Amino acid sequence: xxxRLHLLHILHELQQKHRYIPEESIRDVxxxxxxxxxxxxxxVEFYAFFSTTPCGYYHILFSNCxxxxxxxxxxxxxxxxxxxxxxxxxxxxxxxxxSVQETSCIGMCDHGASLLINxxxxxxxxxxxxxxxxxxxxxxxxxxxxxxxxxxxHDQIHKRGLLLKEDISAGDGLRAMLLRGRDETLTExxxxxxxxxxxxxxxxxxKWRLCKQAVGKAHxxxxxxxxxxxGTFKDRMLLQQHADAMFEGMTICAHVIGxxxxxxxxxxxxxxxxxxxxxVLVRRRGSxxxxxxxLGQRGFDFDIxxxxxxxAYICGEESALxxxxxxxxGIPRSRPPFPVTHGYLGQPTVVNNVETFIAAAHIACKGATxxxxxxxxxxxxxxxxxxxxxxxxxxxxxxxFGVTIQQILQDCGASNVQAVQVGGPSGTLINQTALHxxxxxxxxxxxxSFMIFNEKRDMLAIIHRFTAFFAHESCGFCTPCRVGTTLLxxxxxxxxxxxxxxxxxxxxxHMCELIRRYSHxxxxxxAANPILDGLQHFSQAFEQRLTQRDFIxxxxxxTALEAARQMTQRNDEGAHLDQGAE
Amino acid sequence: xTNKPKLxxxxxxxxxxxxxxxxxxxxxxxxxxxxxxxxxxxxxFTDIKQLGPCDIGLIEGGVCNAENVHxxxxxREHCRILVAVGACAINGGVPAMRNHYSLxxxxxxxxxxxxxxxxxxxxxxxxxxxxxDKVYPVHEVVKIDYFLPGCPPTGDAFYSLLKDLIGGRExxxxxxxxxxx
Numbered sequence: 001x002x003x004r005l006h007l008l009h010i011l012h013e014l015q016q017k018h019r020y021i022p023e024e025s026i027r028d029v030x031x032x033x034x035x036x037x038x039x040x041x042x043x044v045e046f047y048a049f050f051s052t053t054p055c056g057y058y059h060i061l062f063s064n065c066x067x068x069x070x071x072x073x074x075x076x077x078x079x080x081x082x083x084x085x086x087x088x089x090x091x092x093x094x095x096x097x098x099s100v101q102e103t104s105c106i107g108m109c110d111h112g113a114s115l116l117i118n119x120x121x122x123x124x125x126x127x128x129x130x131x132x133x134x135x136x137x138x139x140x141x142x143x144x145x146x147x148x149x150x151x152x153x154h155d156q157i158h159k160r161g162l163l164l165k166e167d168i169s170a171g172d173g174l175r176a177m178l179l180r181g182r183d184e185t186l187t188e189x190x191x192x193x194x195x196x197x198x199x200x201x202x203x204x205x206x207k208w209r210l211c212k213q214a215v216g217k218a219h220x221x222x223x224x225x226x227x228x229x230x231g232t233f234k235d236r237m238l239l240q241q242h243a244d245a246m247f248e249g250m251t252i253c254a255h256v257i258g259x260x261x262x263x264x265x266x267x268x269x270x271x272x273x274x275x276x277x278x279x280v281l282v283r284r285r286g287s288x289x290x291x292x293x294x295l296g297q298r299g300f301d302f303d304i305x306x307x308x309x310x311x312a313y314i315c316g317e318e319s320a321l322x323x324x325x326x327x328x329x330g331i332p333r334s335r336p337p338f339p340v341t342h343g344y345l346g347q348p349t350v351v352n353n354v355e356t357f358i359a360a361a362h363i364a365c366k367g368a369t370x371x372x373x374x375x376x377x378x379x380x381x382x383x384x385x386x387x388x389x390x391x392x393x394x395x396x397x398x399x400x401f402g403v404t405i406q407q408i409l410q411d412c413g414a415s416n417v418q419a420v421q422v423g424g425p426s427g428t429l430i431n432q433t434a435l436h437x438x439x440x441x442x443x444x445x446x447x448x449s450f451m452i453f454n455e456k457r458d459m460l461a462i463i464h465r466f467t468a469f470f471a472h473e474s475c476g477f478c479t480p481c482r483v484g485t486t487l488l489x490x491x492x493x494x495x496x497x498x499x500x501x502x503x504x505x506x507x508x509x510h511m512c513e514l515i516r517r518y519s520h521x522x523x524x525x526x527a528a529n530p531i532l533d534g535l536q537h538f539s540q541a542f543e544q545r546l547t548q549r550d551f552i553x554x555x556x557x558x559t560a561l562e563a564a565r566q567m568t569q570r571n572d573e574g575a576h577l578d579q580g581a582e
Numbered sequence: 583x584t585n586k587p588k589l590x591x592x593x594x595x596x597x598x599x600x601x602x603x604x605x606x607x608x609x610x611x612x613x614x615x616x617x618x619x620x621x622x623x624x625x626x627f628t629d630i631k632q633l634g635p636c637d638i639g640l641i642e643g644g645v646c647n648a649e650n651v652h653x654x655x656x657x658r659e660h661c662r663i664l665v666a667v668g669a670c671a672i673n674g675g676v677p678a679m680r681n682h683y684s685l686x687x688x689x690x691x692x693x694x695x696x697x698x699x700x701x702x703x704x705x706x707x708x709x710x711x712x713x714x715d716k717v718y719p720v721h722e723v724v725k726i727d728y729f730l731p732g733c734p735p736t737g738d739a740f741y742s743l744l745k746d747l748i749g750g751r752e753x754x755x756x757x758x759x760x761x762x763x
Contacts, residue, residue: 567706
């Protein structure tokens, strides 16, 4: 299979083998791919799951998400873990046994505090389990001998709608398409008014049509399974339980646009799903649903490769994803031109979300009218929500578009709600006065993330976590985002610790506008949303922390002299600074 | 001419190269016109060492040591309007390239490990201001009212800034007048 030769996969194997990617290997790979060494090095440096210094035999990536992260109530499980292991964050233990790092949301928000250990998700963590883990690591037990329930992901589906109520059998969508005709199927998709489920909501029918019409040497179908928006885990469930429908949707798309090659770009955090997905692909090839002459139709040739990412949120942006598919750092392209005309290898490409392809497969089977029977005029059909945070029943919920936030909160058992973050950190922060708002492209849009925060939560801490997320995930290509997201994180921190002045708050707002206006891609355009929404809906939380002073320095001046004091052995009056009197 | 009192202007260079001050002089004959409306207080141009109450303070350079902090604070106390001038004051600039290394690495490289060092030791005379761990932009230490970008800002940019401040207007430097080299 060609996907075994993908640069990201080769680098992954090297990382597994050596626990890092040695310089010699970078040279070998460069020679093998006939690429400059600098390009391979750039790829290694770009992705969080590759390292140039050795990781431990047990390599732990602890999620720092507000829903599946290490902060469990008052307990910081990450600190507990590093303390008990005697390691420091991001520093491999001297005996190379273990290393611990933070990572962005790993999509286990319905399973409590979670981490990845050597790529496997370990869930439902609490202090007791941390202690048990440390014991197993110290005894050097291989992961295969760890208690299996620790790794058991159980998808909680609490509400089923259009897509989840009744699955389609493998091949049904394809047969329906061949029966109806290729163009007629595209018409059906267009009439269903299906819009992209990743969050942006572009018309799927129009995207397919534009791609079909675009001239190129080859056309490509790409499924975006890089579900990285914190709080989203519905694709994890779909990939596990509805992979056939996803591949079916991709194959239908391929026939419509005239593609022979497709890719699923799977986020690195979901690598554990790879064997399952490959089994489904093999089965589909065996049943004539993939490969050459699909379902006996001459000229209907299509196959799918799976490419696994390596820990970069930005690769969920379609042009960054394509760059990554091409074996490059995931830096978003300038758009236009859009992928429908200039996508993978510069050729016409459809990129759709997992849920979108599944919906398309259903529509091919059951028709546009079936689909539009649910939802609103502007947002037809249903939406899968990944609900997490402060509620009694976190999990997957499928609702018709147009459902109110209030209704959702009732259904999942949320009480004393202070805020809901819909669509993840890049989405919308809702306070108590806006619970009547509705899920839909015309009101509150979401790729699926729905995080609930009750009255006990410190909203500024949550906004800070989201802001830190963007600072961490910024690809570094453009200055407004690279520098700006870090300035936002620092500026907000200054306010949180009670050092923020009214002037700092005005500067923070100014910086938000600047980042939003001048950034290169969607990450930067939305990175300031948590702070802007916070300032609007939770202004009180900010106000309370402000100091009445006119100015406070941005760092501790006396501490900044400490290094020099030590080196010079000085402690005279001139060797100290105060923070400035006022 | 009215007998409007002249505005007092003070300037200083912290961790900078005096390039901004040289560029200030590039206003050439327009300085004569400006001196009808402003007069210098503490500045390297005048060699006045004591700072009195001023209307405008121009700060070149970032903050690299304890003395810079004291000078900057004195300017803030005495100047009604304080302007960060040039790349180093605004971002740390070239001196901030040392921020990629620890202070210890920097000092050891210069005073201990350099091949031509005589009597290698890290200077510790109390007369010398202690270095900060990093070079900081001025707005992280005191409140700054305006920023004049450029490395250095052109004479035209200085002129435009000062004319606006003299006229009591919010300074606006046209995009074309902003130069970064």
